Amino acid sequence: MPHTRSTGRTMKITSRFTIAVHTLLVIHSFQDSMKVTSAFIASSVNANPVIIRRILLQLKAAGFISVASGTGGARLTRDPKDITLFDVYQAVDCVEGDLFHFHENPNPQCPVGRNIHTVLDQHLQEAQNAMEGVLKKATLADLTAEMQPLL
Amino acid sequence: MPHTRSTGRTMKITSRFTIAVHTLLVIHSFQDSMKVTSAFIASSVNANPVIIRRILLQLKAAGFISVASGTGGARLTRDPKDITLFDVYQAVDCVEGDLFHFHENPNPQCPVGRNIHTVLDQHLQEAQNAMEGVLKKATLADLTAEMQPLL
DNA sequence: TTCGTTGTAACCTGGATTGTTACAACGAAA
DNA sequence: TTTCGTTGTAACAATCCAGGTTACAACGAA
Numbered sequence: 001m002p003h004t005r006s007t008g009r010t011m012k013i014t015s016r017f018t019i020a021v022h023t024l025l026v027i028h029s030f031q032d033s034m035k036v037t038s039a040f041i042a043s044s045v046n047a048n049p050v051i052i053r054r055i056l057l058q059l060k061a062a063g064f065i066s067v068a069s070g071t072g073g074a075r076l077t078r079d080p081k082d083i084t085l086f087d088v089y090q091a092v093d094c095v096e097g098d099l100f101h102f103h104e105n106p107n108p109q110c111p112v113g114r115n116i117h118t119v120l121d122q123h124l125q126e127a128q129n130a131m132e133g134v135l136k137k138a139t140l141a142d143l144t145a146e147m148q149p150l151l
Numbered sequence: 152m153p154h155t156r157s158t159g160r161t162m163k164i165t166s167r168f169t170i171a172v173h174t175l176l177v178i179h180s181f182q183d184s185m186k187v188t189s190a191f192i193a194s195s196v197n198a199n200p201v202i203i204r205r206i207l208l209q210l211k212a213a214g215f216i217s218v219a220s221g222t223g224g225a226r227l228t229r230d231p232k233d234i235t236l237f238d239v240y241q242a243v244d245c246v247e248g249d250l251f252h253f254h255e256n257p258n259p260q261c262p263v264g265r266n267i268h269t270v271l272d273q274h275l276q277e278a279q280n281a282m283e284g285v286l287k288k289a290t291l292a293d294l295t296a297e298m299q300p301l302l
Numbered sequence: 303t304t305c306g307t308t309g310t311a312a313c314c315t316g317g318a319t320t321g322t323t324a325c326a327a328c329g330a331a332a
Numbered sequence: 333t334t335t336c337g338t339t340g341t342a343a344c345a346a347t348c349c350a351g352g353t354t355a356c357a358a359c360g361a362a
Contacts, residue, residue: 011349134277143274
């Protein structure tokens with residue numbers, strides 16, 4: 001029985017994405033009752049505060065939050081209804097352009113090598129669009145609402 | 152203007168997948184007119200023959216091809232209509248289980264940390280399903296047909 | 303036996319992610 | 333003005349994985 005070199009672990013979309021969503025939910029939930037610092041978020045996420053700060057920078061750059069440097073504390077600057085999971089996914093640079101990694105420079109002398117890109121690309125793009133389309137449907141407000149009954 | 156540490160390149164689904172599809176198309180196209188060796192496939196893909204052999208092992212283990220060790224040459228052992236892009240995607244271990252990497256051990260003391268997993272998982276799973284669903288629709292036979300007019 | 307090919311080990315390289323410590327800049331409050 | 337907590341950010345270290353390479357034993361047919 002032949003076996004591969006696979007050691008088990010494989011590629012996944014960076015956890016920055018789920019951490020960013022977690023972060024936004026924490027800010028949304030607590031911003032009115034307390035100062036939401038990177039250390040506070042870090043303790044909810046269970047990660048290093050610097051990791052959180054780096055994500056806060058990306059969320060700030062995307063225009064979702066403001067962060068009070070010096071004083072401390074993050075706040076949403078956009079209605080949670082207007083922040084989709086896809087927005088967050090883009091903000092934290094989950095994928096740059098294409099989700100699938102196409103092998104480069106297939107041999108143009110070969111009929112398959114010459115056309116593989118054209119033929120495959122359509123399907124891969126469609127697959128990526130389908131995935132991103134689902135992320136575009138859900139907003140931060142939706143997640144908050146879905147979390148309510150669990151509390 | 153704050154900026155991130157991102158250097159540009161980000162995670163993508165391994166090129167093993169597109170190489171595997173390319174490989175199957177080459178086998179399908181040439182198996183009746185010549186002996187299709189790892190070296191031949193490698194020259195079409197423009198990759199090292201060992202890379203191709205490792206992928207051939209995975210495709211063989213999945214039951215899509217037979218490889219004549221010693222003599223050399225790969226052949227399809229299944230109708231191209233019955234090999235979907237998703238089958239190939241699974242055969243080469245593109246993702247093991249979940250596409251998204253969820254940060255582990257969120258703080259159960261925090262209401263957000265306690266429920267983030269439950270709430271987010273549904274959306275992430277739906278996104279992944281949508282992507283994989285598209286890959287399930289296209290077969291090797293479809294790709295071959297789409298490539299015909301380009302030749 | 304010879305010869306081309308496969309199966310597979312061993313190794314290297316580069317890149318990305320995640321985590322860490324450290325510290326200057328900042329803003330508010332004492 | 334000084335103090336203090338916090339942010340912004342640099343500089344690293346530790347993994348981990350993909351991708352590539354060389355090397356060689358095993359194989360099967362001629």
